[in-house]
Amino acid sequence: MSSLTNPIKNHPNDQVFDLPPLAMDAEGLSQDFKHYYAHTFGRDRDCQSAYYPYKALAITLRDRLMERWKRTRQAYDDKRCKRTYYLSLEFLMGRTLSNAMLNLDVDGPVEKGLYDLGLMLEEIASNEPDPGLGNGGLGRLAACFLDSCATLQLPVRGYGLRYEYGMFRQLIEKGEQVEEPDHWLRDGNPWELERPEFTQRIQFGGRTESYTDHAGRLAVRWVDTHDVLAVPYDIPVPGYRNDTVNTLRLWKAAATDEFDLDEFNAGSYPESVAQKNAAEHITMVLYPNDASENGKELRLRQQFFLASASLKDVLRDWVRLHGKDFSRFAELNCFQLNDTHPAVSVAELMRQLMDDHGLEWGEAWDITTSTMAYTNHTLLPEALERWPVRLFRQLLPRILEIIFEINARFLAEVSLRWPGDNDRQRRMSLIEEGYEPQVRMAYLAIVGSYSVNGVAALHSELLVEGLFRDFHELWPEKFNNKTNGVTPRRWLSLCNPGLRDLLDETIGTDWVYHLDKLSKLAPHADDASFRKRWHAIKQDSKQRLADVVGQLCRVEFPVEALFDVQVKRIHEYKRQLLNILHVVHLYNRIKRGDTENWTPRCVLIGGKAAPGYVMAKQIIRLINHVATVVNKDPATEGLLRVAFIPDYRVSLMEVIAPGTDLSEQISTAGKEASGTGNMKFMMNGAVTIGTLDGANIEIRDQVGEENFFLFGLTAAGVESRRQHYDPNGIIANDPALMDVMNLLESGHFNQFEGGLFDAVIGSIRNPHDPWMTAADFRSYLEAQERAAAAYQDRDHWVRMSILNAAHSGHFSSDRTIEEYNRDIWGLEKVLPQA
Numbered sequence: 001m002s003s004l005t006n007p008i009k010n011h012p013n014d015q016v017f018d019l020p021p022l023a024m025d026a027e028g029l030s031q032d033f034k035h036y037y038a039h040t041f042g043r044d045r046d047c048q049s050a051y052y053p054y055k056a057l058a059i060t061l062r063d064r065l066m067e068r069w070k071r072t073r074q075a076y077d078d079k080r081c082k083r084t085y086y087l088s089l090e091f092l093m094g095r096t097l098s099n100a101m102l103n104l105d106v107d108g109p110v111e112k113g114l115y116d117l118g119l120m121l122e123e124i125a126s127n128e129p130d131p132g133l134g135n136g137g138l139g140r141l142a143a144c145f146l147d148s149c150a151t152l153q154l155p156v157r158g159y160g161l162r163y164e165y166g167m168f169r170q171l172i173e174k175g176e177q178v179e180e181p182d183h184w185l186r187d188g189n190p191w192e193l194e195r196p197e198f199t200q201r202i203q204f205g206g207r208t209e210s211y212t213d214h215a216g217r218l219a220v221r222w223v224d225t226h227d228v229l230a231v232p233y234d235i236p237v238p239g240y241r242n243d244t245v246n247t248l249r250l251w252k253a254a255a256t257d258e259f260d261l262d263e264f265n266a267g268s269y270p271e272s273v274a275q276k277n278a279a280e281h282i283t284m285v286l287y288p289n290d291a292s293e294n295g296k297e298l299r300l301r302q303q304f305f306l307a308s309a310s311l312k313d314v315l316r317d318w319v320r321l322h323g324k325d326f327s328r329f330a331e332l333n334c335f336q337l338n339d340t341h342p343a344v345s346v347a348e349l350m351r352q353l354m355d356d357h358g359l360e361w362g363e364a365w366d367i368t369t370s371t372m373a374y375t376n377h378t379l380l381p382e383a384l385e386r387w388p389v390r391l392f393r394q395l396l397p398r399i400l401e402i403i404f405e406i407n408a409r410f411l412a413e414v415s416l417r418w419p420g421d422n423d424r425q426r427r428m429s430l431i432e433e434g435y436e437p438q439v440r441m442a443y444l445a446i447v448g449s450y451s452v453n454g455v456a457a458l459h460s461e462l463l464v465e466g467l468f469r470d471f472h473e474l475w476p477e478k479f480n481n482k483t484n485g486v487t488p489r490r491w492l493s494l495c496n497p498g499l500r501d502l503l504d505e506t507i508g509t510d511w512v513y514h515l516d517k518l519s520k521l522a523p524h525a526d527d528a529s530f531r532k533r534w535h536a537i538k539q540d541s542k543q544r545l546a547d548v549v550g551q552l553c554r555v556e557f558p559v560e561a562l563f564d565v566q567v568k569r570i571h572e573y574k575r576q577l578l579n580i581l582h583v584v585h586l587y588n589r590i591k592r593g594d595t596e597n598w599t600p601r602c603v604l605i606g607g608k609a610a611p612g613y614v615m616a617k618q619i620i621r622l623i624n625h626v627a628t629v630v631n632k633d634p635a636t637e638g639l640l641r642v643a644f645i646p647d648y649r650v651s652l653m654e655v656i657a658p659g660t661d662l663s664e665q666i667s668t669a670g671k672e673a674s675g676t677g678n679m680k681f682m683m684n685g686a687v688t689i690g691t692l693d694g695a696n697i698e699i700r701d702q703v704g705e706e707n708f709f710l711f712g713l714t715a716a717g718v719e720s721r722r723q724h725y726d727p728n729g730i731i732a733n734d735p736a737l738m739d740v741m742n743l744l745e746s747g748h749f750n751q752f753e754g755g756l757f758d759a760v761i762g763s764i765r766n767p768h769d770p771w772m773t774a775a776d777f778r779s780y781l782e783a784q785e786r787a788a789a790a791y792q793d794r795d796h797w798v799r800m801s802i803l804n805a806a807h808s809g810h811f812s813s814d815r816t817i818e819e820y821n822r823d824i825w826g827l828e829k830v831l832p833q834a
């Protein structure tokens with residue numbers, strides 16, 4: 001055991017914690033800042049680095065969080081309250097500093113204190129790396145949920161992985177995506193607190209054997225394993241101005257200090273030491289795939305590592321507070337699985353309860369199926385996780401035995417309900433038979449959970465009608481919907497201070513807690529002087545965005561133009577291609593001189609493609625080539641600008657959402673589970689152009705059809721069109737689309753690289769195009785024309801903008817979390833210790 005995990009013999013008495021509360025005013029804050037800057041980090045007047053002011057400020061604020069963090073932890077322990085654990089392979093938290101200042105209510109004093117020292121807060125804050133421990137919507141949702149749980153003072157802890165390298169940095173070179181590793185921890189992370197005393201030991205490999213335990217029962221143990229240590233790092237998650245600070249616990253993999261004795265004695269000392277490296281690889285890097293499975297062994301290792309470490313952590317805490325009696329465990333604990341990524345938790349909880357804590361199968365199963373809850377995030381078949389049985393047998397032999405036993409008992413239940421229906425048993429089995437039998441992780445999650453939810457009304461309906469139909473017939477009561485939301489702290493207060501101040505002045509300040517109160521804005525849409533102020537704030541935000549676009553893309557965006565924005569992961573189902581077809585159409589019109597009543601427009605597109613997703617990378621290239629041709633053509637001056645913004649991430653979205661007029665949410669209906677980018681835009685007063693997909697439907701219901709630009713087939717329409725989909729017929733009958741295709745196919749955007757875009761362009765003409773881009777083109781174009789016309793009537797547009805923000809209250813993640821808590825978790829609010 002290392003010295004860090006040894007209990008100290010020379011234990012301090014409680015006086016060590018007897019500290020006066022830390023000052024929250026400019027004077028006290030700047031005093032601490034000076035102390036850390038000069039004494040702790042030893043900087044003097046020769047220091048030129050902007051990083052140390054950031055670090056000194058971070059520690060100053062972290063101290064304030066520490067006080068509240070401890071009081072929150074102790075309140076949860078003392079109350080022996082029910083808790084929820086949010087298990088997720090991704091947490092896309094964004095920067096911490098400005099959020100901590102906002103939530104602690106010290107942004108004003110800090111700014112003043114620093115100003116007096118000759119420092120600009122904004123510049124200091126820009127030195128914080130943006131931790132990218134997630135791919136996109138799913139990881140960002142986890143972050144918004146943690147913020148809401150802390151603000152609602154619910155005892156919820158996040159569990160995830162501390163990836164050494166987060167999401168890659170995206171560069172654009174000659175129009176192409178180039179990936180660069182993101183070593184975000186290089187300069188250390190002032191916000192994390194290492195907790196070596198809570199290290200866990202995780203097993204891999206080996207074999208199982210049965211034995212008779214001390215009570216004379218037959219038991220199983222998992223032996224000859226290659227173990228890896230899981231070391232927790234805690235990140236504080238402050239609630240909004242309420243003294244609650246919850247915890248995000250991230251696990252880092254570390255080698256055990258044991259050596260392979262055989263190799264060691266055989267004289268291969270370096271090989272034996274080098275083996276330790278393999279263990280640490282588990283948390284080295286985030287897999288950069290959004291909405292697509294990844295069958296790599298290392299990914300399964302990551303999944304089990306998270307599940308096992310987190311469950312051991314919870315069970316150890318249970319024994320500490322409640323002893324070895326698990327009879328009340330289910331009453332007081334809940335695990336929310338963010339997609340199937342942590343679904344192996346179902347089998348791992350069974351294993352720990354039986355093998356480590358001596359429970360019988362029946363007791364363990366009752367506990368598991370009344371504590372696990374599963375959230376599905378996608379209907380795309382390519383995203384459904386399946387792991388080869390062979391891989392499980394090799395990596396997690398004990399877990400595979402348990403999965404087989406769960407399946408045998410489950411299929412017995414199915415055959416009791418539908419005697420003789422062998423086809424159904426085959427369909428519902430946790431094991432997909434075939435040449436390479438696979439474990440179906442979504443089915444494991446459903447069978448092991450008491451709640452299964454989708455993330456928007458349409459998505460939840462499609463789930464029970466399609467993918468999970470058999471399971472819904474068996475257990476209709478398990479299935480429910482929880483429409484996603486986003487936190488109004490980061491996505492309004494923090495990113496749009498101008499709008500925040502106007503809201504505070506107009507409707508009071510409690511909208512931050514109760515976002516529904518934004519509806520009080522609606523009457524002000526009729527007030528000309530209010531509209532003027534609203535418009536001025538929007539124009540300022542557009543200027544800030546234009547500055548960033550100018551810097552990063554070298555493209556000038558005049559703020560009088562309509563800012564038309566699509567930022568999200570690049571994926572065929574999200575149809576960035578449809579967007580670019582429209583841009584090419586506008587370019588055609590300009591070239592043709594068809595510019596009467598033109599609405600000047602700046603089109604911004606951004607997002608990362610998974611490094612192995614060839615088609616997505618081609619789409620990025622096409623966007624960039626179209627942008628180059630359009631922007632340099634003098635005919636487009638003052639009419640059309642196109643830019644691809646590199647390295648889309650949380651901190652960029654904080655500038656993009658406030659500066660957007662038109663939000664592009666144009667996925668093929670039935671394919672986008674919910675979307676959350678759509679909600680951030682709406683909150684900041686953008687108007688949506690979108691299909692009836694995911695949460696767009698609910699956005700339109702809230703804001704009213706007159707304040708939303710709808711187009712495209714419905715989900716049902718998409719499915720029924722598939723049989724007789726004829727894109728070439730559609731193109732032939734639509735002169736505008738024909739012109740667009742002609743220009744693309746002529747090689748106008750790839751003059752010196754013949755055939756470069758053949759695959760992308762060809763996909764539009766393919767009768768089996770799953771995303772049916774051509775089917776929605778005409779309707780999209782007409783919606784764009786309505787949007788362009790509406791923008792020319794400023795009063796009308798500003799009114800729509802106000803009404804969008806006013807009706808965005810439903811999309812606060814506070815509402816979502818209250819629903820999770822009401823229907824699934826049943827937690828009580830707990831105040832931190834006085």
Ligand SMILES: *Cc1c(COP(=O)(O)O)cnc(C)c1O
Pocket residue numbers: 135136137140567568569648649650653674675676677678680
């Ligand atoms: C909100 C957000 C997303 C999700 O966007 P969608 O449009 O819902 O796909 C992805 N990435 C980042 C950085 C975000 O902030």
